[in-house]
Each structure stands twice: as C-alpha cells, then as structure tokens.
Amino acid sequence: MSIEIIIQKAAVEAIKSLYQGEVNENQVQVQNTRKDFEGDITIVVFPFLRLSKKSPELTAEELGKYLTENVDLIESFNVIKGFLNLVISNEYWLGILGESYSNKNYGFKTVGEDAELVMVEYSSPNTNKPLHLGHIRNNLLGHSISEIVKANGKKVIKTNIVNDRGIHICKSMYAWQKWGNGETPESSGLKGDHLVGKYYVEFDKHYKAEIAELVESGMAKEEAENQAPSIIAARELLRKWEAKDQETVELWKTMNGWVYKGFDVTYKTLGVDFDKIYYESDTYLVGRDEVLRGLDEGIFYKKEDNSVWADLTGEGLDQKILLRSDGTSVYMTQDIGTAKMRFNDYSIDKMIYVVGNEQNYHFQVLAKLLDKLGFKWGKDLYHFSYGMVELPSGKMKSREGTVVDADDLVEGMVQVARDMSAELGKLENLSEEESENTFKMIALAALKYFILKVDPRKNMMFNPEESIDFNGNTGPFIQYTYARIRSVLRKAAEQNINITDSVTVDALSVKEKELLKRISLFPAAIVEAGDNFSPALIANYCYELVKEFNQFYHDHSILGETDENKRNFRLLLATVVSSVVQKGMGLLGIEMPERM
C-alpha cells in the first residue's frame, strides 16, 4: 500500500472522529510536500472546512494532531494556511529501501498464465521507401508501450502490419524496370530499402516532368496527373499484380525482399522487434470478404457505380467508401481484414493501434465498422494516437526530400558520441569493440530519450541543424549517472565491502530522504504510464531521480564515509537507484552502460 493511500484512509477516519463527517478517500487531497517546506506529505484541508466549520488553520491543526497521535508512521506536522504538512518517520522510508533491495521487482508485475492479452500494432511501414524520423517515433513508442504494458502484468503480442501492396510499390517497381539497369543492393552497395526508395523518388521525378510536359501542351493538370505515361504504367503493374501475373509477382517479391532486409537492419539498430508480422497482401482479401458479407447482410450498401459504402451519418460521422467501383480494396478494407485475422489467431482482450494522429478519424470509423460487422471487440480497440514530428521547415515530405532518414540519423549520432567521447578522454582503456558498443548505446539513448520524453500526443519539433543533445535532460546524462554509480559499486566490491539490507541510520539528510521518496514512487509511475500510455512519464521520472542522485552524490561521500552503517545505507541507496533507473530506462528500450 502506498503512502498516499495510507494517509488518505487515516484522514477519512480522522474526519469521522473529529467532525462526525463522512468523506470519500478521493476527496482527501494528498500531495508531495513542496521542497521549501518541512514535511513529506501534504493534505489540503479546504475541502473539510464545511464539516469542521472552523478556519483552515485550526482544522489543519486538529487534523494534524489527530493523525500524529493515531498513525505510527506520522511523526510530526506543521501547518501553513490550509496546508497540513506531515513528516513521515525515517523507519518508513528505510523500510521502502530495504524492501526494494531484497524484493528486486521494483513495481514490475509478473505476467501470469491467465493474464489479459494485449496486442500492440506498431511500425506498419510501406515497402516503397526507407524508414524516417516519423517512423522512429512510432517504433519507439510502440516498443516502449509494449514494455510498459508488460510491466503492468499483461501478456503482450507485438505486431506489425506491412503495407506491401498497392500503387506505391508499383511505382518503385516500374521505375526500377525502366531506369534501373538491373541494379541490386549487392551491385550498388545500397541498403535494400534505400535502393527501392531511390526508385520511388526516380519515379516521382519522371512523373512530375511528364505532367509538366502535358500541361505545357494544353492539358488540364488533373487530367495530366491521370494520363502521364508513368502513372499509367504503374497502374498497369498493379493490375497485373492483382491478376497474379508471374513476372510481376516475382519482381514484387524481389524488391520487397530487399526492403525487408533493409528494415530488419534498422529495426535491429533501434532495438525493436515483433512477435507476429502481418502483410496487407494476405489480409486485404479477407477484408474484402468481410465487406461483401456486410453488404449481403444489409449493413453496407452499393452505389450505381458498384462502389460499396457504409453510412455512418447516424453515428455522427460521414459515408465511408469500403470498396472502389472497380471492386478493389481501400485502406479501411484492409484494416477490417487484418483485425479479423488477428482475432482469429489470438484470443485478444485488448487491441492497441500505435498510429499517428492524422488517422484519428480512420480509427473512429474502423471501431464503428467492426462493431457493425458484429465483432464484439470492435468498439474496444484503442488508437494510441501520437503527434507528428515537425521540422523547422514544416512537415516531413518524402517526395520533397525533407525527410530525416532513420539510418542516417542514427549513424550521425553514433559519430557524435565517438567524437565527444574522444574529446572528453573517456573509454580509453576499453577495447575498440567495447567502446563501439558503448557509443551505439549512448547515441541510441540520446535519440530514444529525446523522442520518448515528450508527451506522445503532442507534435514535436526536431531541428536537423542542431544535433540532439548529450548534456542536460538527456538519455546520456542518465546513463552517465548510472555508470558512475556502477563504478562506485565496483570499487566497493573490490574493497570487499558487503552490502546488507538491514539499515540502521537514525538521521537522514534532506537529499537522502528525497531520494527515498522518489524510489517509493516508482511502482506508481509504472502504473500511471500504463494507464496513460505515456513513456514520457517514465522518462521524466528517471531524469528527476537521477538529477536528485547527482546532487546527493556531489555532497555525500559514499566510499569515503567512515561510519559503517551510513556507508552501508548509501551503498544500498546507490544500488537501488541504479536498479530503478535501469528498469525504468529499460521500459524505454534504453540500455545502460557499465562505463562511459
């Protein structure tokens, strides 16, 4: 039971006994005492004035007196205006520390056999171009939220739906056929996804030129966009693909294969993975069948041009197309099929889609459609909607070349880590392999933390001109503090100092107590991050803990402490802090180096 709840319950009793009044536990506003006041936990007494019929000060005095007398772990109190500051006993805080040290799960719940099954969809790339910064945000959020849900005791299946078919890949295929001269990843030395992306750009270049030419010769722009030879050729490829033309399917397989190889490298670098991958080419037909079933059952309707629609005007939404007039699937059709396949494959209790907020409307509609089709789980799907990554120049657009490529970004940051480390004279006695490993760890920590520390729902700004920071509120700062703690613990071990979990210290410094308070809040942070789908909460928690530790570290000697009890206590504290930070950062997919 957390300290807040203990205090809340006690306060409810106190109000009953003092004023014969009933209050709900939630009405007891408990918060951490601000640093500039004495005390640990503060109760706001304003809500009780109508019961006490006394001034805020007097009410707080009476409540404080009652609580101090009746609750063991409350040692003393002071009152400032309507705020009752309670001082919690050292024994309580030390108990937290001893328990954390011996128990070691730090608020992580174990996943039982009958735990709720949560499927998390994230990443979901198109196969016509490499991953960029927007995808990185998606991947990191998806992976992190999976870890957080797991830590809250749920079974998680991470899934990826790959958009492997459609006009986009046909554009790359056509351009490669026409201008590729048989180029392959091997012959060009390019990563597969980059090679295919190159031909996507190539397509667009020619396509644009053709449109310009047609417009020049007097054609309307819209018509030109439909009549340009390149787009006609790409559409023809799509038709051939849908008709299972062997040569086309072979090319499609080959080029997608290149892309998957490339993606695998990027995923591995980012440290994300999946338990199950779905491909649109497998699910779109299932979706089409579902839509046709809906049509038979009168849930959907058909227009004269043979297109199939859902009427959602009754639900406050619009009409939505589900099958084009030529009978082919749209995005929504595919998502219906994918959902059906997933629920057939697994007994999913909750489905989470990690998809950008530009698709809020799409998921609103999807939930309604699945519900209409009779899937119980339809309306329970959760769209984890995150904000866009913006550049100073505005939105990222692949065609305009304003994207920040994922691989380039990571490589650039590893280089910065290398340079900085050399400049600071770090890691000089490590082998090249070990230091390279550490540079990667640091670079990825900087990138991941930079992205995950901001509220996922908000758009975020990334300035490619200024490289991501390694100082201040950053991943490397947290790693650095961790590495220093580990270094102290190594030295303690070298000196044969044993750490025991029996703590006997009678006076705690302000900083020590502050650290203990923060440690005690970690389990609550995990729950909160899970409830709010917010890795940012964990990131900020870790930063504050580590910042606090750095200050502590600065003015408290650990190994130099001569009082053995105190030294033991501080070593214990350092151990627990490092474990909590490691666990917390683990939830963000950030590894902690032993040295840096």
Place this chain on the structure above:
RNA sequence: GCUCCGGUAGCUCAGUUGGAUAGAGCAACUGCCUUCUAAGCAGUAGGUCAUGGGUUCGAAUCCCGUCCGGAGUACCA
C-alpha cells in the same frame, strides 16, 4: 465551412484528480577538477502560462467567446 488537437522563458519541453512563490534542459553570463567519472555540481538572468470573460476559498489546469498554428474531412495509405 465543419470536426478534432494544440498555444507555458529566446529555443525544446515538464507541470499530478484545480492547491502554496510557475519547473527543467539548451543557448547567455559567474564560479568549481590534488577529493567515489566535470557527459557533472553550484549560481545569475530570463514568464501578462495566446487573449477576453466566467465558475471558487484558490485556475496554466474546468466552462464560454476570440485570435494564431496543426491535422482530418467520401474511391491515397
């Protein structure tokens, strides 16, 4: 037009179910490496929380209006 989201320091972001004097980092300026790692610590400066009203003991937070920005809006994914 309509719907949704956002606006906090020069910049990037925090800000607990409404609570005390608004919090970090970056950038700027001052100090601190003979002491467990200076990717650090201590400090200075920087705010009409877009704006106008309302609710109340109390509002960055809740409600209404206005302005600005972003996204979506029936055969792209």
